[in-house]
Amino acid sequence: MRIAVYVRKSKWTGRGESIENQIFLCREYIEKYIENSREAQILVYRDEGFSGKDTNRPQFQKMLADMKLRPFQYLVCYRLDRLGRNLADLALLIEKLNREHTEFVSIRERFDTSTPMGKAMVYFSGVLAQMEREQIGERVRDNMYLLAKSGRWLGGNTPLGFQVREKLYGEGKLKKAFYLEVKEKEAEIPRLIFREFLDSHSLTKTAELLVERQIFTRRDRIYTPEAIGEILENPVYCQSGEKAYEYFASLGCQMGFSREEIREEKGLISYGRTVSSRYRGQEASPQEWIIAQGEHEGMISQEDFLRVQKLLKRHRLGKPGEGRVQNEACLLSGFLFCSCGCRMRPKYYRREQITTEGQRKFSYRCPCRDKTRGRDCQEIPLLGNLGDCLVWKFLMKKTGEEFSLEEIFLEIRRRTEKEKSREGEWEKIRKEAQGLEREARRLTQRLAETEDGDLAEFLKKEIQSRLAQREYLREKANGEKNSFNKKERENIARRYSDPKFLSSCLSVPNKRAYLGLWAEKLIWEGGVLKLYLFVSPELP
Structure with missing residues (x-):
């Protein structure tokens, strides 16, 4: 007999419904109420620090994969919402358990999914769990909106050119609030960045100017074009005003102040721009942002800030994963990062230097190493042809273990075909x-x-x-x-059922699109290429 125990907690606290407590209670239940459990193989799957809003959790996915290879007789959890707080996900899981003849046990709710009433109760509880999650999100957003109206700084990395000021308020027991204020000496750097970008219209040239003037980050590293792009996009530098208000309102942002409350000497402050603390670098859509007036002075006039946003929109280099990769020959372009944090770029050798397959040799190099001549980064270049080949072979091997090549081809085609009309x-x-x-x-x-x-x-x-x-x-x-009908798609998929044929016919942009299904990024560190995979590729 095989019994799976699944436990989850969104964040570690060491008390209450901790991971260890959940495991102990589940094991206790198994010993008392499941017959012949003493000889059973009990497999524990634990996800700590993962929300129940979706199923993108490592151990949860591993449990599903193990169940597919060899079904469990029981799946035991402490409470239904440990499995998830999304009704659709719960319903799909219950259907999978029923197909595998696996009984589901929730020790708090005492559900038995082998009966119609038990199934109904699971679905009903799933509705409540999903409603609770949505209400939590609403409460968090309402609280954030109230704080936004006061212009407080809620924490995180202090923007360049600012420092945090503490302010006490309240009667009796005093409370603390934090606000931003301009740090004049450091503030010259963002002002210079905005001026140079407006003159050159180039993130790269702006970065080169900072290197020439020996201006480095707080961690004594060079400013990359990506880092400069983040500074230029940050509303915290923009002065408040009618034009700025109209701009952010047109993006769909929730405004934390009215037009009548505009104070042009103050700067703006944004809330809710990132998806969550676990997904650094991934921004929420502007519709999720809250824009308010801070207590700090704005550094950049609203006219200049809006001009910068138009230029960025026209030729955005963007953040990792957002920029347009123009290279048609190098597979890892856009995915490969140096251990110092810079995105590595391909550089070709002389034309006469070619591989045995007739490809021109190239290497991936760290721009930080090249610009500072090894002062801030000593990472050696990665042989490009070899790196591309090894990564693609690994993906083909990994693919064969989990998906049919028909699925792969159709997904690659769906991701890479250009649909410009309508x-x-x-x-x-x-x-x-x-x-x-x-x-x-x-x-x-x-x-x-x-x-x-x-x-x-x-x-x-x-x-x-x-x-x-x-x-x-x-x-x-x-x-x-x-643009293909069903019969044509099936014929093409059959042609591409041979991995070698598939590899030879796909262009590098096609392969790169497929790499994006599997890999979040690659890091070149100390002569070792590290590939960071998603929990599960997003195939339909």
Whole structure:
């Protein structure tokens, strides 16, 4: 007998429902209530520091993979929301357990999914868990909005040119609040960056100017174009004003002050720009941002700040993963980083230097090492042809273990084909489908709450109607986007069922698109190439 125990906690606290407590209680339950459990093989899967909003958790994915290879007889968890707080994910998991004849046990709720009532209770609890997660998000955002109206600094890396000032307030027991204020000596650097970029229209030239003037970061490293781009995009440097207000409102940002409250001598401050602390470097969409007036002075006039944003939009270098990779021959372009943090760039050798396959030799080099002549980085270059070859071979081997090549080809094609026409119509269809999905979710919540049989039947029909409309819109959009019919796709997929043929026919941009499904980034450190994979590639 095989019994799986799954435990999860969003963050470590060492008390209450800790990982160790959950494991102890699950084992205790197994010994008391599951027959023949003394001889059973108990496998514990633990995810600590991962939210239950989705299933992108390492140990959870490993548990599913193990269950697929050899099913469990029982899956035991401390509480249902440890598995997840998303109703759709829970429903899919229960269906998988039923197909594998695996009984699910939640020791707090005492669910038994082998009965219809047990399944219904699981789904109902899933609705409550999802509602709780959404309410938590709403409360956090409401609190952030209230803090934003006061212009406080909520923590994190202090922006360049600023320092944090502490302020006490309240009666009796005093409380602390923190605000930004300009640090004049350091503030000259961001002012110089904005001036130079407005003159040169180039992030690279701006970075080169800082190197020439021996201006380095707080950690005594060179400013990369990416770092300069982040500074130029940060609203904290922009002076408040009518034009700035209109700009951020047009992006869909939630404004933490009204037009009547505008004080042009003050600077702006943004909240909620990053997705979460675990996904550094990944920004939320502007619709998730809150823009408020801070207590600090704005360094850059709103006119200059808006001019910079237009220039960045026109030819953005962007953050890792956002920039347009123009190279048509180097697979790892855009993914490969030096151990010092700089994105490595390919550099070709002389034309007469070619490989045995007839390819021109090149290497990936660290721009920090080249610009400072080894002062700030001593990492040796990576042989480009060899690195590309080894990474692609690894991906092909990994692929064969988890997916059919038909899936791979269709996904590569979907990711790389250029669809320039009718984008506005597709976006409209997508938003319409999302609206129908939201309506279906709301109706599902009402269905879970009602005890009226007639109302329940009506809600079920409405939910089915919304979902049917959503599927119709999705099929319509997919049908218009896809220029191949089903028979042609099947024929092409059969042609590409041979890995060698697939590898030889795919262009480097195609291969790079596939690499993006698997790898978050690669780091070259001390002569070792480290490949950071996602938990699971995003194949449909």
